[in-house]
Amino acid sequence: MSSTDQALVFRAVERRRSAVAAFVRTLPPGVAxxxxxxxxxxxxAAAPGHLQTHNPFRTDLYATLQPPSLAHLFGTDQSGxxxxxxxxxxxRQSLTIGIGATGLSLSIALLLxxxxxxxxxxxxxxxxxxxxxxxxxPNLFLALLFVTVFAATPATLVIAVxxxxxxxxxxxxxxxxxxVKRAGYVEAARTLxxxxxxxxxxxxxxxxxxxLVVMITLGLGQSIVWASGLAFxxxxxxxxxxxxxxxxxxxxxxxxxxxxxxxxxxxxxIAFALSATVVSRHLQDRLEGRVHAG
Amino acid sequence: MSEPAITARxxxxxxxxxxxxLRRLLGAVAVFWAVATFTFCVQSLLPGDRAEMMLNVAxxxxxxxxxxxxxxxxxxxxxxxxxxxxxxxYIEALPRGDFGVSYQTHRPVRDMIAEQIRPTILLTASALVxxxxxxxxxxxxxxxxxxxxxxxxxxxxxxTAVAPPYWIGTILLVVFAVRLRLFPVEGDNGLPGxxxxxxxxxxxxxxxxxxxxxxxxSRVLEQPFVTTARMRGMGDTGVRLRHVLxxxxxxxxxxxxxxxxxxFSGAAVIETVFARPGIGGLLVAATxxxxxxxxxxxxxxxxxxxxxxxxxxxLAYPIIDPRLRAR
Numbered sequence: 113m114s115s116t117d118q119a120l121v122f123r124a125v126e127r128r129r130s131a132v133a134a135f136v137r138t139l140p141p142g143v144a145x146x147x148x149x150x151x152x153x154x155x156x157a158a159a160p161g162h163l164q165t166h167n168p169f170r171t172d173l174y175a176t177l178q179p180p181s182l183a184h185l186f187g188t189d190q191s192g193x194x195x196x197x198x199x200x201x202x203x204r205q206s207l208t209i210g211i212g213a214t215g216l217s218l219s220i221a222l223l224l225x226x227x228x229x230x231x232x233x234x235x236x237x238x239x240x241x242x243x244x245x246x247x248x249x250p251n252l253f254l255a256l257l258f259v260t261v262f263a264a265t266p267a268t269l270v271i272a273v274x275x276x277x278x279x280x281x282x283x284x285x286x287x288x289x290x291x292v293k294r295a296g297y298v299e300a301a302r303t304l305x306x307x308x309x310x311x312x313x314x315x316x317x318x319x320x321x322x323x324l325v326v327m328i329t330l331g332l333g334q335s336i337v338w339a340s341g342l343a344f345x346x347x348x349x350x351x352x353x354x355x356x357x358x359x360x361x362x363x364x365x366x367x368x369x370x371x372x373x374x375x376x377x378x379x380x381x382i383a384f385a386l387s388a389t390v391v392s393r394h395l396q397d398r399l400e401g402r403v404h405a406g
Numbered sequence: 407m408s409e410p411a412i413t414a415r416x417x418x419x420x421x422x423x424x425x426x427x428l429r430r431l432l433g434a435v436a437v438f439w440a441v442a443t444f445t446f447c448v449q450s451l452l453p454g455d456r457a458e459m460m461l462n463v464a465x466x467x468x469x470x471x472x473x474x475x476x477x478x479x480x481x482x483x484x485x486x487x488x489x490x491x492x493x494x495x496y497i498e499a500l501p502r503g504d505f506g507v508s509y510q511t512h513r514p515v516r517d518m519i520a521e522q523i524r525p526t527i528l529l530t531a532s533a534l535v536x537x538x539x540x541x542x543x544x545x546x547x548x549x550x551x552x553x554x555x556x557x558x559x560x561x562x563x564x565x566t567a568v569a570p571p572y573w574i575g576t577i578l579l580v581v582f583a584v585r586l587r588l589f590p591v592e593g594d595n596g597l598p599g600x601x602x603x604x605x606x607x608x609x610x611x612x613x614x615x616x617x618x619x620x621x622x623x624s625r626v627l628e629q630p631f632v633t634t635a636r637m638r639g640m641g642d643t644g645v646r647l648r649h650v651l652x653x654x655x656x657x658x659x660x661x662x663x664x665x666x667x668x669x670f671s672g673a674a675v676i677e678t679v680f681a682r683p684g685i686g687g688l689l690v691a692a693t694x695x696x697x698x699x700x701x702x703x704x705x706x707x708x709x710x711x712x713x714x715x716x717x718x719x720x721l722a723y724p725i726i727d728p729r730l731r732a733r
Contacts, residue, residue, distance in 0.1 A: 142561075245440040247664075248709040252671030256693045257445065260701045261452050264694075337570045341675055344572050345690050360573070364679075367576060368584045378573035385568040393564075 143394040146387035153384055156203040166194035168201040168354055177370045187372035189362070195372060199380050202354035206336055206381075209269055209355070213335035214328060216274030221281035221327075228282075229289020229320065230312065240286070246279040252341065259347050266355075269348040273338045281327055285320070292320040326396045333388030340381055356381050427721060434717045439497070441709040445702050446496055452698065456485040463509040463695050483507075505703030510695055515703035519685055523707075526677070526684035530669040532600060533607035534662060540612035541619055545654070546646050549623040560620065566613030572675040575606035579679065603680045607672045611665055615658050623654040656727060663719035667712045 139147065156163050165185065172192030180187040186195035228239035246254070255272035262268045292298065293316060301311045336356070342348040343357025344364075351362040356377045363373030452459070457479035461471055471479075480486045484495060499506070505515035544563070548556045582602060583591045590599045626632065627650055635645050674686030681687075685704050692700040 241437075241440070245437055245444060247667070248437055248441050248712050249705065250667040250670040250674075250708055250712065252674055253689065253705045253708055256674070256689060257448055257701060257705055260693045260696050260698060261449055263696075333568060337568065341570055341572055345675060345678060345693075347690070347693055360576075364576065367580055371580050374573070374576045374580065378570070378577070381573065382565070382569050385570075386565055389564060389568050 140394070143390055146390035146394075149383055149387040150391065153203055153207065153387075156200045157207045158204075160200045160204065163200045164194075164197035166197045168193060168197040177366065177373075179370070180372050180376075186376040187370065189370075189373055190366055195359075195376055198354040198359060199356065199377055202356050202359060202377075203380075205266070205349065205353065205355040206340065206357070206384075207332075209266060209273075209339045209349075210332050210336035212270040213273035213277070213339060214331040216270060217276075217278045217331060217335065218281055218324070218327060220275065220278040221285055224278075224282040225285025226289065226320075228286045229293070230316070232290075232293075236286070239282075243279045243282055243286075247283075249276075251276045251338070255338065255342060256347070259342065264342075264347045266349050269339050269342055272342065273335045276338065277331065277335060281331065284323070284327065288323060289316065289320045292316050295319070322399050323396065326392045326399065329388045329392035329395065333385035333392075337381060337385050430717060430720055434713050438710055438713050441713070442497060442500055442706050443493075445706055445709075446493055449698050449702050450489055450492075456480060456483070459696065460509045463697055464512070500706075505706065506699035508692075508700045509697045510692075510700070515699050518688065518700065519703060519707055522683055522685045522688050525682060526670075526673050526686055529600065529603055529607065529676070529682065529684060530666065530673055532604040533611065533669055533672075534665060536604055536608035537611035537615055537665070538658070538662075540608060541616040541658070542651065542655075544612075544616055545619045545623050546651060549620045550627040560617075563613045563616040563620065566609050567617060569610050569613075571606050571610050571672040572679055574609050575603065575676050575679040578602045578606050599680075599682070603676045603682055606676050606679075607669055610672070611668065615661060615665070618661055619654045619658045622657055623650055626650045626653045629653075659719060659723070659726060663712075663716035666715040667708075670708050670712070 160168075170193065172188070175184070175188050175192040176190055178184050178188040178192075184194050184196065186199060188194055189198070224239050224243065228236040249257075255276040258272040258275060259268055262271070295315075298311060298315050301315050306314075339348065340355070340357030340360065343355055344360045346361055349355040349358045351358050359377040360374060363370070363377065367374045455476060457476040458471060460479060460483070461476075477486070484492055487495075496506070503516050505519070507513065508515055508518060511518070544559055548559045550556075579591065579602060583589045589602050627646075632645055632649055635649050636642075640648075670686065673684060674690050676682070677684040677687035678690050685708065689701060689704045692704065
């Protein structure tokens with residue numbers, strides 16, 4: 113009971129006080145942890161030096177393949193480099209590739225989805241067919257096609273993952289526009305005699321774009337998983353780099369002797385992807401008004 | 407759009423069904439053609455001289471071939487023809503299953519795929535079955551029950567759904583093959599060699615499938631017909647298995663068609679991790695050596711399998727869900 117009252121109070125306060133503070137207070141504990149994890153990763157990307165315990169590039173031939181300990185939180189690699197510091201160092205590149213791929217993916221998706229959703233008719237039919245065709249390609253295979261044609265570089269990775277994941281988002285955005293177009297308030301605005309342009313600007317666009325935040329967080333986690341998968345196959349960022357997928361690729365050859373080389377970078381990927389999913393689910397529930405504070 | 411409605415009223419049911427099936431088939435063929443065309447367009451963006459690249463791929467080194475040598479190769483493979491001619495040749499050869507000749511081995515791509523496709527189909531099919539088994543068992547036993555365990559399992563499903571298959575594969579490999587020595591480390595050694603790769607593919611998929619079935623399962627549990635079944639004196643397990651699962655499985659079936667694509671993607675990585683034969687590993691190798699015909703051939707063939715799988719799911723739907731038959 114009291115938690116519901118509290119939620120009501122919070123919601124009332126939300127409008128006047130800082131929206132961010134109220135937002136944080138209504139977070140369920142799991143979501144709060146997930147958000148904290150993401151903040152930590154962003155901090156690692158912005159200022160890796162503050163989190164690192166060692167120089168991520170300094171080799172130490174007296175301490176190769178050390179298991180995780182207090183001195184080396186994630187252990188050391190075949191050259192004695194501190195794995196924890198390398199994972200922290202790689203965060204920037206992994207996140208940059210993820211952000212780039214998500215940005216590209218959502219730009220393509222918005223272009224196609226918004227056009228199809230707003231135009232309708234023949235344009236919608238054509239775009240939907242095109243998406244159906246893109247869907248027929250296994251995600252990773254479409255990415256591999258681009259890697260083959262444009263050679264394996266981090267930039268290709270961004271393009272490959274961006275194009276590979278775009279059809280899914282395009283379909284979601286299109287569906288969103290179609291359902292908002294049919295909403296009662298849109299019809300009401302039309303009946304009131306508002307021009308089509310105004311209805312689109314004031315009602316359709318803002319409402320249809322609402323799940324965009326959800327898609328961004330979800331997409332970030334997904335594209336990092338995909339991009340590191342390509343790097344893991346040796347098709348993207350090459351091993352001396354501490355990018356997460358490249359770390360996994362480098363660790364593959366030592367996996368029988370040093371499990372931590374494979375487990376730790378993988379945990380970083382999963383921690384990020386899982387946190388992104390948890391946060392995006394929460395945002396989705398909130399946007400759909402399904403949230404229960406407490 | 408109006409035409410099917412008219413035939414629906416007049417034609418006998420079997421003819422209606424045949425017409426619907428034919429329409430689906432035509433649609434599938436059209437999508438396949440578009441997939442091949444899209445692939446052709448992307449590969450035509452390849453920068454540089456085709457013959458030079460081809461020679462480098464075949465020899466594995468950087469060779470500086472003379473203009474005359476390059477021209478001869480270009481002429482032999484038709485690279486000197488305008489793109490439209492190359493495209494027509496490519497499309498015309500497709501119905502025969504002709505994907506061209508590998509740059510590296512100079513063997514027909516069709517034969518290379520035919521040799522390697524069986525382990526991939528076996529791997530993806532067993533992973534799909536395993537994912538369904540895990541998802542159903544977990545959902546039937548825990549969904550819609552109060553308590554921490556159920557919530558925890560739900561959380562585990564979310565976590566496994568985001569875990570990358572290549573990572574799970576490596577972990578399984580280290581724990582069960584290297585440490586415990588329960589399974590062979592790599593290669594295609596019949597059933598024991600299949601367990602770990604299939605599990606690595608199935609675990610993330612079961613998390614994904616499980617989430618979808620679970621949501622539907624909890625919704626169906628509150629339907630009136632479930633209450634009716636309980637009132638007739640049916641036990642909880644019976645209700646869950648006979649009534650609820652049937653409904654909850656429907657969205658899962660739709661997803662299975664989609665999952666074929668995801669499984670192929672996963673297979674590419676898993677086959678590399680476990681050094682298993684298959685078209686996924688072949689594709690990854692072909693990507694690193696930039697063997698264009700082999701890459702495009704495998705991609706178009708897999709897209710074909712995806713289209714076929716989804717066609718089957720579409721056609722099977724009325725059989726699973728009798729409500730659709732009446733329409």
